[in-house]
Amino acid sequence: MPERVFFCRKIGCKNRAVGDKGRYGQCEFDGETFITPGEKLVYETEAAKEAYRQNVERVTAEYSCLPCEIYKNQPDNCPAHGPLKHKTEILNQFELDYEDRMLNVEQILGIAPKDNIVSETGQLSIIWEKELQTIISKPNNWIVDGYIPKDSIILLAGKRGFYKSWGALHLALAIASGKPFLGKYPALLYPVLYLDEENGVNVLKERVMQIKQGMGLEGSVENLCFSSFAGFKISNAQAKLALETFIKQHGIKVIIVDTLRRIISSEENDAGEINSIFTNLIRPISSEYGVTWIFLHHLRKGMAGKVPTDLLDELRGSSELANYADGVIIFEKPPKTEARFNIVHGKCRNAQAQEARIVELKFEEKSVKFEVLGTAQAIVDAADECASTILRHLEVNSIEDFKTHEILEVMKAQQHSKATITRALAILDEQGKIVREKKGHYRRIIGRLEEYVEDKSEESNRS
Incomplete structure (x- = not known):
């Protein structure tokens, strides 16, 4: 049996060494x-x-000379x-x-890249189990941490009016800046290319200006x-060639398409056609140029009263869409809410x-800001905690009648948001611990709610 191989601890x-020298010895070059x-x-x-993370964090300005630690937000020269x-x-x-460093890791361990360790039989690339163990799994490289991997195909889905286009434009600006x-x-x-076949230039201009203002972006996003x-169709050979030429010329790494249905000529319910489009047209561009595709897509309008057992069943069209995509992000709109959506992975x-997050869009005259409120459970927990704090405040201070703005002042001082306080008051109302007598006015229920309701009924009868 061959002796076990060991490697020097020093990076690079x-x-x-083998056997006991490796177990107990030291490297003759550096003493490790x-x-x-x-x-x-x-x-x-x-x-x-x-090292990669630290290097990325060093880029603090639009233009830099890192060796000389010169950082500027406009073009300039380093002496x-x-x-x-x-x-x-x-x-x-x-x-x-x-990527070179990761290849060096393979070379250090004497492991050849995947293409060199496979043996071919006909058109099949065969990897034996013993070879599989030597392949180094590449770490996840994220364009957007936790959501958009590099060189991937992503579906961004939701029903009409669920802020998909707003979210996609915000995503484009985030990556491009x-x-x-x-x-x-x-x-x-x-660099990001946004293929819009849904809204038009006027809508794009207005929304981009609002989102940039909300993100604090000044000037142009290069x-x-x-x-x-433009009537772009991915299956049109001339259009596809023009796209690939543009990708090479400008180093495009992310393409956002609004919407998938607009750039394909075939039926989205045809599994064979969908598979062919992704396998023969879209994936090759991703592999050849390192492009990540993000397709906006619609959910089904209805499922005849059925509740889907799998969230992906709500995607409109062939199941091949969900099968082929590397990631699916769904925008859901909570009932009875405005300017808010759930982002569901x-x-x-x-x-x-x-985990699903609740996102709020804060619209102002010339800007819109996206804010993650938290997970659904975290928001419920925060409201419950705020409700307990409100009730304790009322009891300790022997307060029976109060106004909304009075509670807002007290609770905001304890770092609760207005939305959380509003939800907390609704919880206390539902629990029968307070009663809303009129808009902005509440009364704390000291005894049983039934007794309070009965007293109010008698007062009404007497009047």
Whole structure:
């Protein structure tokens, strides 16, 4: 039986030893101890990931010379290195360096890339189980942390009027500017092409201006471009060639399509056609140019009164759509709410799906801001906690009659939002612990609610 191989602990050192020398000896080049292949793999991979993360965080301005620590928001020159580099170029270089580092990990462990370890039989690429164990799984690389993986195909689905287009434009601006998606989830800066076949230039202009204002973006966003009502069809060879040429010329890495139905010529219920479009047209572009596709799509209008057992069953068209997509994000609109939607992660092939979040759009005269209120359960818990605090405040201070604005002042001082306070008052009303006598006026119920209602009924009869 061959002796076990060990590797030097130092990052980047390729020295190895076998048997007892590896177990108990030291590397003759740097004096470090030896570790197992698995430990070396983890060690190198985590170091590469951390270096990549730190490098990305260093990009703090539009234009930089990192060696000289020069950071500016407009083009300029470095005395030592010439023109400052735009952060898009810097981030792309970091990514290439990271991929090279991961390849170096494979070389250190003596592991060839996947294409070199497979044996071919006819048109099949065969990987034996023993070979499978040597393949290094690539870490998840996110464009938008937890939601949009690199080189993926994503469906962004929802019914009409559920803020899909608003959300997609916000997503486009977040990626093209490197700002967090929904003000919360980090996004890497990439050039974005937005194919609009749904709204038109006038609507795009108005909404983009409002969203930029809400995100605090000033000036133009250089990495974002649009095509509107061009009649683009992915199956048209000339249109597809024009798209690929544009991708190469401008380094496009994300394409957002509003909507999927508008750019395909076939029926979306035809499984064979849908499979052919994704397999032969869309996925090859993703693989060839490292493009992530995000398709806006509609949900079914109705299911004859049936409640779907699987959320993905609500997607309109063939089930091949959900099967082929790497991720499905669904916008749901809570009942009796305005300017609010739930963002539900219906599918995520690359990682565990995110818990559903409630997002609120805050519209002002010239801006709209997206704010994540939290998970549905977190919002319920916050309202319950606020309700208990309100009731305790009323009891401790022997308050029987109060106005809404009085409670708002007290609870806001304890860091509760107006929405949470409003929900808390509704909870107390439903529980019979307070009664809303008229708009903005409440009364605390000290005895049993039934007795209070009976007293009110007698007063009404006497009058």
